[in-house]
Every structure is written in structure tokens, then in C-alpha cells.
Amino acid sequence: MSDLAEGRPAELTIDEYKSGEKPTWCPGCGDFGVLNAVYNALLAKGYNSKDVVCISGIGCSSRLPYFMSTYGFHSIHGRAMPIATGIKVGNPELKVLAFGGDGDAFAIGAGHFVHAVRRNLDLTYVIMDNAIYGLTKGQTSPTSMVGFQTKTTPSGSIDRPLNPLMLAITAGATFVARAFSGKPKELADLIVKGIDHKGFAVIDVFSPCPTFNKVNTFKAYREEVASVPANHDPSDKVAALGLANSEHPLYTGVIYEDTGVPTYEESLSKLHVGGEENRRKVIDGMLARYS
Amino acid sequence: MSDLAEGRPAELTIDEYKSGEKPTWCPGCGDFGVLNAVYNALLAKGYNSKDVVCISGIGCSSRLPYFMSTYGFHSIHGRAMPIATGIKVGNPELKVLAFGGDGDAFAIGAGHFVHAVRRNLDLTYVIMDNAIYGLTKGQTSPTSMVGFQTKTTPSGSIDRPLNPLMLAITAGATFVARAFSGKPKELADLIVKGIDHKGFAVIDVFSPCPTFNKVNTFKAYREEVASVPANHDPSDKVAALGLANSEHPLYTGVIYEDTGVPTYEESLSKLHVGGEENRRKVIDGMLARYS
Amino acid sequence: MTAIHDIVIRVAGESGEGIQSTGILLAQAVARGGFHVITYWTVPAEIKGGHALFQVRLGDHRLYAQGDQVDILLAFNQEAYDLNTKDLREGGLLLYDSADFTPPETGRWRQVPVPLTDIAKNQLKFELGKNVVAVGVCSALFGLPTQHAERLLRDRWQRKGEEVVQINMRALQAGIDYVERNVPNREEYRIEAPPIRPNTIVLSGSQSLSLGTLAAGANFFAGYPITPASDVMEFLASELPKTGGTVIQAEDEMASIAMCLGASYAGRKALTSTSGPGMSLMMEALGLGTMAELPVVVVDAQRAGPSTGLPTKHEQGDLYLAALGGHGEVPRIVIATTGVEDSFYQAINAFNLAEKYQCPVILMSDTVLMMRMEAIEKPDLNKVEVVDRLLFEPNGHSQVHPEEGGFLRYAQTETGVSPMSIPGMPGGQYVATGLEHNDTGRPRYDPRTHSTMTEKRFRKMEHAVLDAPPPDRHGDPDAEIGIVTWGSTMGNVIEAVDRLAERGLKVDAIAPKMLWPLPDHQLRDFVMNKRKVIVVEVNYSGQLAQLLAARYRNDLVRLNTYGGVPFKVADIVNFVESEVAQRV
Amino acid sequence: MTAIHDIVIRVAGESGEGIQSTGILLAQAVARGGFHVITYWTVPAEIKGGHALFQVRLGDHRLYAQGDQVDILLAFNQEAYDLNTKDLREGGLLLYDSADFTPPETGRWRQVPVPLTDIAKNQLKFELGKNVVAVGVCSALFGLPTQHAERLLRDRWQRKGEEVVQINMRALQAGIDYVERNVPNREEYRIEAPPIRPNTIVLSGSQSLSLGTLAAGANFFAGYPITPASDVMEFLASELPKTGGTVIQAEDEMASIAMCLGASYAGRKALTSTSGPGMSLMMEALGLGTMAELPVVVVDAQRAGPSTGLPTKHEQGDLYLAALGGHGEVPRIVIATTGVEDSFYQAINAFNLAEKYQCPVILMSDTVLMMRMEAIEKPDLNKVEVVDRLLFEPNGHSQVHPEEGGFLRYAQTETGVSPMSIPGMPGGQYVATGLEHNDTGRPRYDPRTHSTMTEKRFRKMEHAVLDAPPPDRHGDPDAEIGIVTWGSTMGNVIEAVDRLAERGLKVDAIAPKMLWPLPDHQLRDFVMNKRKVIVVEVNYSGQLAQLLAARYRNDLVRLNTYGGVPFKVADIVNFVESEVAQRV
Numbered sequence A, B: 001m002s003d004l005a006e007g008r009p010a011e012l013t014i015d016e017y018k019s020g021e022k023p024t025w026c027p028g029c030g031d032f033g034v035l036n037a038v039y040n041a042l043l044a045k046g047y048n049s050k051d052v053v054c055i056s057g058i059g060c061s062s063r064l065p066y067f068m069s070t071y072g073f074h075s076i077h078g079r080a081m082p083i084a085t086g087i088k089v090g091n092p093e094l095k096v097l098a099f100g101g102d103g104d105a106f107a108i109g110a111g112h113f114v115h116a117v118r119r120n121l122d123l124t125y126v127i128m129d130n131a132i133y134g135l136t137k138g139q140t141s142p143t144s145m146v147g148f149q150t151k152t153t154p155s156g157s158i159d160r161p162l163n164p165l166m167l168a169i170t171a172g173a174t175f176v177a178r179a180f181s182g183k184p185k186e187l188a189d190l191i192v193k194g195i196d197h198k199g200f201a202v203i204d205v206f207s208p209c210p211t212f213n214k215v216n217t218f219k220a221y222r223e224e225v226a227s228v229p230a231n232h233d234p235s236d237k238v239a240a241l242g243l244a245n246s247e248h249p250l251y252t253g254v255i256y257e258d259t260g261v262p263t264y265e266e267s268l269s270k271l272h273v274g275g276e277e278n279r280r281k282v283i284d285g286m287l288a289r290y291s
Numbered sequence C, D: 001m002t003a004i005h006d007i008v009i010r011v012a013g014e015s016g017e018g019i020q021s022t023g024i025l026l027a028q029a030v031a032r033g034g035f036h037v038i039t040y041w042t043v044p045a046e047i048k049g050g051h052a053l054f055q056v057r058l059g060d061h062r063l064y065a066q067g068d069q070v071d072i073l074l075a076f077n078q079e080a081y082d083l084n085t086k087d088l089r090e091g092g093l094l095l096y097d098s099a100d101f102t103p104p105e106t107g108r109w110r111q112v113p114v115p116l117t118d119i120a121k122n123q124l125k126f127e128l129g130k131n132v133v134a135v136g137v138c139s140a141l142f143g144l145p146t147q148h149a150e151r152l153l154r155d156r157w158q159r160k161g162e163e164v165v166q167i168n169m170r171a172l173q174a175g176i177d178y179v180e181r182n183v184p185n186r187e188e189y190r191i192e193a194p195p196i197r198p199n200t201i202v203l204s205g206s207q208s209l210s211l212g213t214l215a216a217g218a219n220f221f222a223g224y225p226i227t228p229a230s231d232v233m234e235f236l237a238s239e240l241p242k243t244g245g246t247v248i249q250a251e252d253e254m255a256s257i258a259m260c261l262g263a264s265y266a267g268r269k270a271l272t273s274t275s276g277p278g279m280s281l282m283m284e285a286l287g288l289g290t291m292a293e294l295p296v297v298v299v300d301a302q303r304a305g306p307s308t309g310l311p312t313k314h315e316q317g318d319l320y321l322a323a324l325g326g327h328g329e330v331p332r333i334v335i336a337t338t339g340v341e342d343s344f345y346q347a348i349n350a351f352n353l354a355e356k357y358q359c360p361v362i363l364m365s366d367t368v369l370m371m372r373m374e375a376i377e378k379p380d381l382n383k384v385e386v387v388d389r390l391l392f393e394p395n396g397h398s399q400v401h402p403e404e405g406g407f408l409r410y411a412q413t414e415t416g417v418s419p420m421s422i423p424g425m426p427g428g429q430y431v432a433t434g435l436e437h438n439d440t441g442r443p444r445y446d447p448r449t450h451s452t453m454t455e456k457r458f459r460k461m462e463h464a465v466l467d468a469p470p471p472d473r474h475g476d477p478d479a480e481i482g483i484v485t486w487g488s489t490m491g492n493v494i495e496a497v498d499r500l501a502e503r504g505l506k507v508d509a510i511a512p513k514m515l516w517p518l519p520d521h522q523l524r525d526f527v528m529n530k531r532k533v534i535v536v537e538v539n540y541s542g543q544l545a546q547l548l549a550a551r552y553r554n555d556l557v558r559l560n561t562y563g564g565v566p567f568k569v570a571d572i573v574n575f576v577e578s579e580v581a582q583r584v
């Protein structure tokens, strides 16, 4: 356990980032791997947990902040992005990580996702994509495949799945990666890269739900995933869209990165023509204008 | 005026599709051109106005259904897509056209847009894109350019604009076109093509707002628009994304079309294992199961 | 020893270990034996694993509540023992799976080891049969004739072949045998079997409600999963397509309700189901439903709030929202079901009212009710009356005034209900809208239009209230003490009224089914003329009590609980007794 | 002829022709002359063009309402004449721009042609000066000393150079000259100029409210445009960045409120502003604000509903939603401002209450008030008290229990308010959540946690109510007739009370500023002890009346109007008189 009040211990371990609350996930859930990767990524960065905020919506995956010793906001279904926006803009010094499921991000949260992406806040959004609604006990999600059978689509889903990576890229994301809970080192590494990226980083993680999704399993993913080719240039948008579009294999790694876009906080702070000390002057100025 | 009760007149004119309600738009508004193109497109199709439903959200542009003699649903801000989905699924025989502004479609309606698109309902969505919120008297919209000054962004917008065409294509749209209110014939022609396309047709129309947007004017567009190159293959997704991405020129015409995707109504009807006549049997079957 | 008439059996253990299936099997078996039965269960916060319990209360008379105390506890493991003995009555029976643990002897109850796991695994070589063994154990205790459980197992497993049937039969018998050999003096649990009720079915509140929507003619559903409302969606996803109907899983609740409004506009009977968070999100579009005058049914399966709250827990906290939520003056109808059987009929009433009055109807259920199973009388479909919206008749109708812009969709009428058209009908063209509008549907903002159209929308409510389904009544109509309640709490109140009557205290109880607008003709007399009126609700602020107080009297007494669990009957009994004592 | 003390001037014409700027200039000029002034205007449904009116009421005493009747109508065109003469009082003065039309002589009022267009275009060669000519015309009528308008013009155009100042001066003088030459007998419009009030500013309700949020320390705004709330956003978009604050135009209202909650969590003073449709959409996230106990202010600039309704029209229809909307038991505070000056102070109160009680506060205004301009006393910023949230002090504090999972963010306290932390504070780590939770914020679903945390959230309200801002009072405290009202309607009520007093009828009026929870200590005595209590509201169902009835008494009398326009003072006067007569 971290001794929060006294500051950081001399030698950091991942225990620094554990809250002591026992994860409520099913045995074998992919989200354990993600949680561990987050611990390791934070360790790699050496952050003080008091400076980190983990934000989420609602879903099994969105429970993650409870297992962190950092600040956190487990909000409501679909609204992780605007909550995170408020926090990051509210205090740009904070290290902000957002988490959620595929339903949270791409069903009820789809509109916010698109807009958060185009704003390019400097935060990292880790989506635990299990192609199912876990917490509500197994319904079709926006990333479920056509034909996928659940209680809400007993004859198989007829909706074509969204491709989170392509959606992110066309909405203007500046860092887009895919990872797999079954490749924990790569995952932790990508989270570090996402954090290091100055701007909005989207990491879509295949994080299987063994309880309700019997199709998109660890085994199935293991057979399909392949690392991004070594010669891939992540700044090449068209190439990135191509990799993102591929179904065989499913590429993991950094798919796209654009380092030339200012962050939202930077742009906002450029609008500031003064600080809190000006408040009285501004009000007096307005009052004078109305005289 | 149409004599609605008695059936169609022998010789159709666009008057058949006029409601007699005077448009409330400002003089010079681009939406007049769109309305006219819609009249002409319906005339070209020869539809009976009783079989057509025009759906919209809220905005200047969303007023369009009032000026039609067809059925209509002027709904609430951002929800034109789910309303249209309910209507089209509710009665697949109907010819369904949806209308709205850039705010309606891509701000509050962004999530619905993405999902409506991936479902591939057989309807045509005409977006009157003026890069501004007209009805609320001039605020920045999701398609406004960086630096665009309005009352809500007095120092210029810092949000990078969404590209409606790219968004539509990556969300899985099967027909994506761009038009310009200043090229009314092409516009009418594209609406006809959208109607003829079996599936979801997105037509993003540059429809200037002379009252509040002094940048994206008829004149400015006239200088920037160019028809899609004659050799463009709309079934080539990558090429389509390329054209959609271009800022100089701004291409008008059919950017993308995929004719191989079943419509949502078709897929839904395949799930039907019977009709209304089965209702009693189904209930009795369930009751027996609980005995 | 006096004869007993009902008994509460609780099965508890690790979720996923078959607690629920044991309970359901048991409930179905006892129902076949003619017993009345009512169940109660809770699911853990964890997705998988965690502590679960399933409680079966059975009796020789109609039951209304889940039972305050446990008579027989079957603990599958140590945790189940730790968490549940507090509810086991003094002198009750504790059965525990001796494979797992051995509890200390406390003397507060009788305790008997039952090696369920051992029997299933070692004796039967059928590990999955543990639940059926448990069913055998329980049914032997109170004396269920074996044939009922046997027939149930046969019906259930027949399709899988005789071998499967037989191994289950053996498991059942093993449970029975064990009890007969090891649990002497079973008289105190024995209930005289009532006559078999052949026309009985066992189903949950959510199943009953879903069936009701089918019977009402529902043919369009759009929804978004949420506990405890998803059951309705999942039921209809498998059944509606068989009738040519459609179920869409929408991207969120705003889309769900908007799709329903669209479908309704196109002529469908549409519904969605949700719980608190979804209800909040639907408020804007529900206003559109009121304004455009479109029939639509929204099932609100209430859970404990606010916000995401306690998603698996019970509360009646959404009444304000259902009745008064939404900006502007936005009338709509709120119906609440009080029981499993009632859910079927209120679903039909909800649709009929929506169609007749062309407006949104909120159909309220709650967590306890959605999940409760009960043996109810099979509904007679021939008696179900289905109401359809009033359609305008094309041609030759005064409702079309071309000079005024066409069809008078919102023509002023005495009841406020105007004949409506459906796309495709010639001459019926109009634009449905959320803007204030004149009788053709065109937007108009002058004071007269807004006043008269507001009155029209509220006038419909004045007529709708007269079509309110009859309230549940129970107790002595002449009693000076009255209880008003709603939803599943009525079950607890009914049993409290009976218990109070046994103790010589006369109480009268009413649960209106239409909660908004308030059915004055059903309530006024009751609320005004009782000496003391107690309003019993599972919420903090007494939401129904406040609505009644605004209309009738300010001295209503409130009894509330807000811990995420339903009332115990004893709580109500004690409260009423102390209220009466206060007066002396 | 008796001296007159106030006068209503209405300028009407095509929207875009400068109606509004004429009205604003006139209001500012008369305020400089020491007059009290209050304005009223409506915008057309069309985006551009359409009929618009701007009304300036001025007087030698404090004014509270827009004025029932027009004394002087300045019609820019035929349509303005057609639509507005119905409001011109018998014997009033009609001025019309003779360039456009010539109205028939009716004898019901005095009418004088004023060739505004001609003067501007031909005489001054300054077509844009028409509005200034109109200001000259109006101010000459009631005798505004010229210097005030002149100084205003100078202040306004100075930056553009002396030439511009001069041409405007000439336009003003041309208007004055025309009146002096062509309108004899102006005594009946003449008001004795009151002493100059140097400390006066002229601003709108939305400006006053926005300034109040600045004074309260607001430093984060996220919102989505909507009439009539956008003004707040647009004001802050230009002012907040000057103080290092941030304004974000969000993608919708769900995002707006969620961003505010995030910013508040991060330590900002956050607000959003919206109107009915947006309020409905914010219900779910507002529940999160209550549950996570985060300060946030939501301005609800009410307009006429339901649904999209009448976006530019007036109604007080959102009270139910503000006070009771949202699923589950979701307490929050509702504050309503009654006037332009009050809007400044209530904005400050709203923030202070949000910070002190760590919860959402809805600050209600309405269309009339947002758009109304008034000459008010310049607020004294030194008297403004700003309250900040109670922060936990890191180190050495008993509020951190590592064994229990860290910082006790939701520690139970007497007032329910727990010290909170802000990200970055060492030892203050916790997870804000919409789930029910224990004192560290961890999700817990047991009955005790839910009960005690529900009580904690409501306990805060019991204390908050004691901090309710004082209500507006007016009239005779001993009167037997009492009026309760809220929002801008209080202005109309005050004038009605005065008019009734003149006629010998004593009436007492109260408008609470805190509408929810109800400030019992302010209201009980008033509502319980008056013989007759009339609740006056611009809505159909009497929303405040119902909340009061639930708490106090069922015989409240209601006076409602719901045509999208405010009350006329005469309506209230007549109603009270007829109510009193009834008793006789």
C-alpha cells in the first residue's frame, strides 16, 4: 500500500498503484491483464498516484479505477470522455487516463468519443473491447460481429460492427493503437507510449469476456493478432487506415500517430489573456461598460 | 396544391410536393436551393406525397419538412436518425428522407449518425451543412474551421472540424455524396441517386448561411468546389477517403458507393419467422412453457 | 403444535453454483402440487461468483410477500451460513452442505448436515445433479408428493432423452431419501397440500409483463440493456420476430425512445424498457411524444438510485420522474403494476391507454417484481380487450382543410383526442412536431394556440383518468386506518393488513394502478375519510405521499424504507400498531 | 390633468430594421436621466425578418413589470401598426413612419406621422441614423433633457471619431426638433425627471446573471447553445478567458454537464447554462452530481415547452423538473431569481450554496428576465461574499484510514457535508462515483450503507435550506390575502399589490428565492396564516402551488397563464378582486 500522506516511497513497486480493493471481475476476464498493464505503465512513468486521475464510465471494465490508488472518477454510462475533458481542462497538470468498455465508448458514448478525439486533449483512453456488454450479462455490442448471437440478438446480430481504430483516425485522433490483454508487455508498453504522446491517445484493447463471449476468446485472438509490420509508418494516415481495416490479421501496436497537432489545453491556454488576478478588473470593466 | 384526397393529378409538377407553408428562412439562405432540389428529385421519382416521409431534427434546415406536402416529422435536436429508423423499420414501404443541419447531425446527433450509418437503412439523409448553428443565431459547429470566429469562439475556434464524408465512410455508409446548394441540378440529381441507392445514403450539402457565416459563403464555395473526377471509382473506399479528405478542391458528386450490403429492413425481415397471425400461437406457446 | 400454512425456504451459496436453478425448480415443483408460491432472490454485485440467495415461499393460500423470516435455510457453503443465519427464525431448520463446512451448534435452531455435493458426486456420479438433490431435500421436508417434482423433471428433460430424465429422477429421490432417513420430526414443516390448480403457470414479473405486451399487440421494441429491465428486451427479442415484429438494440436510450416514437408515428405499437438512468435520459424525447401526441409505452423497471446507484437493488424512487419529469407542462400517464399476475394486465392497460389517448404511458415495475416468480392463474386471452388508436378516415372527411394546410391532425375535440393518420394514408399528410402547433400541426406561437393546445393535451388526461384500471383493495372498508401504497409493496401491505386483522386491528388498504394523473374517483373517498392514512413506500421522500398530500390532505403519515430491500411485513405491522398506540 | 409617473413606449417593425437598437439606446438614455426603466421585447419565429417589438417603460419610481398597455407606439411599418394598435391604450399616441404607410384616422388615439426614414435619408443623408432619430423623437416626447442622450451617443461613438459622433448628434436633434415642431401638447407624456442616480447601470437579466457568476468565482463553463440561455455562454466566452477561465462549447448537453462535473472534481467552479430541452437531457448526469457530491451550477433559462415548444416564448414550466426530476432520490437545490438586479446576487448565492453543500444547484431564470433590461444600482463587489468548498487538510488528519481504503471522502458528519479533496492533494485520493458507496467512496450495496448515505445527502439539504437567500416581500404584512409567486412574475405581482392597495385592498406577497428544498422558515407562517393564499405562476399546472400544497394546505388558490407571454398586472388585480368578492 502506498503511504499516501507522506509522499512517495524511495523504491517504487506496482503496489504503489494498488488500492487494496479486490477486483470484482470474473476469473479469466481480460480486464485483469489490462489492470496489470496499467500498474506497470504507471510504474514505468514513476508517477505519484496523487497526480493521476483514472476516469471511466459504466461496465465491468469501467470498474478499473477502484483498483487504483490514484484519484478516480467512475462516472456514468457513456460519459467518460466529457468527464475526462472537464478534469483535464480543469487542471492540465494532472495525468489523465480514461477507461471503459466497447459499449461505453462506442454505443452510448459514440458521440462523445468522436468529439473528444477531435479536441486532442492530452490524455490516454484505454478501451477494453470484448465485443459484448459484460456488466449487463451479455448483449451485443457495437464491435460484435455480424451473426453474433446474444440474448438481444438470438438469431445473430445484423449490425455491421464499428471499427474503433478507423473511427478514431477519421475523427482526428493523433495516436491510435491496438493491443491485446493476452500480450501484456506490449500493452503496458503501448500505454506508456500513449501517455508519452502529447495529445489524445486511443488504445483499443482486445480484452476477452470468457463469461459471456464465447467467440472472441483469448484463443481466438491469439490466432488472429499480429504486430504492426516493422516498416509501418504510423504518420501515414492512409497506411494506418489500411492496417486498421485488416481483419486477418488483426494488427496490434501503434497504428497511427500525428505529433503535429497542438493539444486542447495548449490551445485553450493561448486564449487566456490573463489569470485569476484579473477577475476584479474584468468585472469592473463590464460594469463600466453598462454605465 | 396537391389534391391529396383524390389521388395524384395526371400531370405532376413540383407543386405536388409543396405544402403551401412559406419558408421561414432568411433571404439568400442556401436551404432554399436544397428545398427546390428535393421538390425536383421527388418529381423525378414521381412519388405520391402520401408515401413519402420527411424527417428532421431542429435547426433552420430542419424546418424543411413543413414546406413539403408529404408526411413529416420535425423531431428534436439530434434525434432525426433514430426517429427515421423507427419510421422506416415501422413501415419499410415508405420512402424516407431525412434532413438536418451540421449541428443536428454531427454535434448532438453524432452518436446516432454513426449507428444509423452502420445499420444501412434504406433512406436518404440530406445534411445542410453551413458550418454554423443558424437557428440559435450563429455559434461554431462541428464543421466550422479552426480559427472561425463566432459568439462562442470570439477568438476563433480551436476544435478541428469533423469531415462528414470520412466519418460516414468509416462508420460503414454505403452511399456518400457531397453537393452544393449553388449547384442545384447536381444536387437534385444526387438526391435521386441517393434515393435509388438501396441502403443508407448520406448527402452532405454545402448550404451557406449568409446571415451568420461570412466565411463559408456561396462565393467561397463556388471557388472551391469541383466535381468528382470522371474516372473516380466510387466503390474504391481508399480512393473515396482520399477525395473526401481533399480541401482544395472540395469535391462534389458521388464519393463512395457500396451496393453489396443488405439493407437493415431486409436483414430484419429475414428474422421474421411469421407474421401478426402468429401472435396468439406465440403467446399460447409461452403460456404452455410456463405451465 | 398448530398446523402451519406457509413456509419460507432459502437456498444460499456462491452465485453460479446453481442457487437460482434450484430455487426455480423448487418453485415450479411446488406449484404443480397446488401450492401457492412466491420467490425472492438477490444477485451479487460481482459479475460472476459472489453470494447469491434464492428464496421460495410456499403455502396453502395465496401469498403476497416474500416472507420476513426464513424457516428453512439450505446453506451451500460457509459464506452462505455466515450471511443468512441472521434471517433464520429461532427454532428454524438449518441444512448445510457438509462437504463444505461444519457450523457450530448454537441451540438457536435445529441443524442437519446434508451432503449435497457428496451425494451428487460420489453416490450419483452426477455432479450437476446437486440442485436436483436439493430440490428433493426441500420438497421432502414439507411433504410435496413426489409425483409433481418427477413430472416436472420429465417435462424438462424429456427432449434430452430418457437417460437424462432418469439420472435426474434418481437425484431427486436421493434427496428425498436422505431427508426421510436423517430428518425426523418433519411435521412442523408439513403443509397440507391444497387441491391441484390445473390452470396455473409459474413465471416471473418480467415474463408476465412481457407476455402482456405481446397480448396488447406490441410489434415494435427498441431498447438498450439495463438491469433489471433487459429481461423484457431479451424476452421480446426471441418472441416478437415470430409475429413479424421487430426488436432493435439501440445505441442508447435517447435512440430507443426516439425509434419507438418513429415506429409509433408509422403505425406500430411500440415500447421500450429501461430503468432509472435510462428514464432520465428519455425525458426530452418523452416530451416530444406528449407534444406530437404519439402512443408509446415505456417500461420503467425501477432499481435503487440515484445515479447508477445500486443496480441490483430495490426501490420505488422514480415516481416523481415518471409523473412530473420533463421540461415544460408535459402530461402523460403513469401505470404501476402491483404483482406478477397484475403485470400482464397492466401491460395491456398501458398499451390501451397509450393508443386511446395518443400519449406516452410509463409502466412502472420494480426490481422485486421483475425478478419475483409466482404461480398465477393462466390468463384467458379471450378476455383481453385490445384498443387501437382512433384513425381518421380518408376521403369525404371534414378533417381535411386544404386552405388551412391540409389534414387537421390536432383538431380540437371534446376529449382532446383527435383522429390521427398514418403515413401512406391519402389526405392524412401532416408534420409531427415538438413545436407548439395549430390543428394542422403547423408551428404557431401565438398565445391562443399555446393556451388551447396545452388545454387539449391536459384534457386528454382528464378523460384518461376515468379509464384508470381498478385499484387493488384489501382489508376492512370500514376501517378507520387506511394504507395507500403502490407497486410490489402492496403485497407486503396485504399481508400486514391480514396480520393486523388477526390481532384485532382493522385496516383498509388501497394501491392505485394509475398513479398519474391521480384517479380522484378511486382515491378521494379513501384518503379523505379515513381517520388516519399511512402511505407506505420504498423510498426516502414519500413520493406518492407528496402527490397525495398536494391534492388531499397534509396530515398523511409516511412509512418509508430505503435500504435497497423491500419491507418486511412485520415492519408495517409494528408501525401501524405504534401509530395507533400513539393516539391512545 | 394629473401628473403621470411612468410611460410605456413601444417601437415595432421589421426585425433587423433596428428595433432592438432603438429600444436599447432609448433605455440607456433615459436611465442616464435618472429615470427608472424596464424593457420588454419579443423576437419573431423567423430567423431574419418578421415582426419584432421592443418596449421601454420608464418612470420616476422603481418599476417591476413591463407595462400592461402601450402609451406611445412608434410603428415603423404597416405590419407593426396592424399587430400593435390592439395594445395601444385609448387616447395614447401613435407615431408612424410616414414613408411606409398612412393609417386611417380612428379617433381612438392621437396619431402623428413621423417621417423617420425621410429625415435620416434625405435630410441627414445618414440612413443608418433612423434609430437615433427615433430616440430623439421618443425622448423629446416625455421631456428627457437632451444632454443625457447626447452623452450616451458620445460615449458610444467616440472611438469611431468625432465625425461619427456629430452625425449621430444631428440625428438625435432632428428627432427632437421634429417633435417640438409637430407634436404640440406633450404635457400628457411629460414625467418630472427624478434626480440623477449616478451609480446606475443598464443591463439585461442575462448580463446581470453572467456578471454574478463572474463575481462568484466561476472559472469553468461548458455549454451547448440554446435560446434563451446562449447569452450566458456568449458573455462568458468573451470574459472568462480574461481571468484564465475556460469556456467550452460541448457537443451536446450531456457533455456540457459532464464536463462541468469533471472540472468541479478537479477543483473548478463550474457552470453550464441551458433551457428546458437541455435540462431534460442533463437529468442523468445531475444525479451523478448529487451522488458524487460535486458542486455545480446549472442555469435554466426557462422558455415555453414542452418539447421544443415555443423557443422564444415565456413560461415557468420547469420547476417540477428542476426540483424533482431525475431517477431515484436525488436531492439538489433550486434557486430562482426574480429580477435583473437579483440575477446578479442569486448567481452568487447559487455558487456559494453549491460549494458549501457540494451538490448541483439549479439557478432558474426565464425568457422575460433574461431579455429584460433594467437600470439597476451598480453592485458593490466589496460586499460580495464568496464561499469555497470545505477542503480536507492533507497530513495529520483523521480523515484518512488506510485500513478502510484511504481518504474518507464521504465521512458522516452532522451537516452531511464532508471535507473533500482535489486531485493533486496527497492523501486525498478517492474515486468519485455514481454508485452507492461507503465513506471512502467504495461501492457498497448493503442496506445500512444505502440508508445512511441517503440520509447524509438529504441532511445537507436540511442545512442548506437555512442558508436560503431572503425572499422578496411586498405589500402589507398584516393583509389577510397573500400571494406566493416566483421568478420574474414577482415583478407583476408587486405592481398588482400596489395597484390593489391604491384601491384599498391589502395584499401581501412573497417570492422565495430558494424553491427547493422549500424554505419552511420563510414560508410556513405566510402560507399557513393568511386567510387566502393565491399562487401566481406562468404555467398550466401550478407547479409551485403543488409543492406548497403538499407541504402546507390544500386550499391554495391558483392563478395561471400559459400562452407564452407574461401576466399583465391587470389580470392579477382583477383576479384578486374577484376572489375577494366571491367571499362576500
Ligand SMILES: Cc1ncc(C[n+]2csc(CCOP(=O)(O)OP(=O)(O)O)c2C)c(N)n1
Binding pocket: A058, A059, A060, A061, A062, A077, A100, A101, A102, A103, A104, A105, A128, A130, A132, A133, A134, A135, A136, A141, C224, C225, C226, C227, C253, C277, C278, C281, C308
Ligand atoms: C444510461 C445507462 N444505460 C444503461 C446502463 C446499463 N449498462 C451498464 S454497463 C452497460 C454496457 C456494458 O458494456 P461495455 O461498456 O462494453 O463494458 P463491459 O461490461 O463489457 O466491460 C450497460 C448497458 C447504465 N448503467 N446506464
Ligand SMILES: Cc1ncc(C[n+]2csc(CCOP(=O)(O)OP(=O)(O)O)c2C)c(N)n1
Binding pocket: B058, B059, B060, B061, B062, B076, B077, B100, B101, B102, B103, B104, B105, B128, B130, B132, B133, B134, B135, B136, B141, D224, D225, D226, D227, D253, D277, D278, D281, D308
Ligand atoms: C436539446 C437541444 N439543445 C439545443 C437546442 C437549440 N438548438 C436548436 S437548433 C440548434 C443548432 C442548429 O444548428 P444546425 O443543426 O447546424 O442547423 P442550422 O440552423 O444551421 O440549419 C441548437 C443548438 C435544442 N433545440 N435542443
Ligand code: SF4
Binding pocket: A024, A025, A026, A028, A029, A030, A031, A060, A061, A130, A134, A135, A208, A209, A210, A211, A212, C047, C048
Ligand atoms: S462478465 Fe465478462 S467482462 Fe465482465 S468481469 Fe466477467 S469476464 Fe470480465
Ligand code: SF4
Binding pocket: B024, B025, B026, B028, B029, B030, B031, B060, B061, B130, B134, B135, B208, B209, B210, B211, B212, D047, D048
Ligand atoms: S440563419 Fe442562416 S441557416 Fe438559418 S435561415 Fe438564415 S441564412 Fe439560413
Ligand SMILES: [Mg+2]
Binding pocket: A059, A101, A102, A103, A128, A129, A130, A131, A132, A133, A134, A141
Ligand atoms: Mg464490453
Ligand SMILES: [Mg+2]
Binding pocket: B059, B101, B102, B103, B128, B129, B130, B131, B132, B133, B134, B141
Ligand atoms: Mg448548421
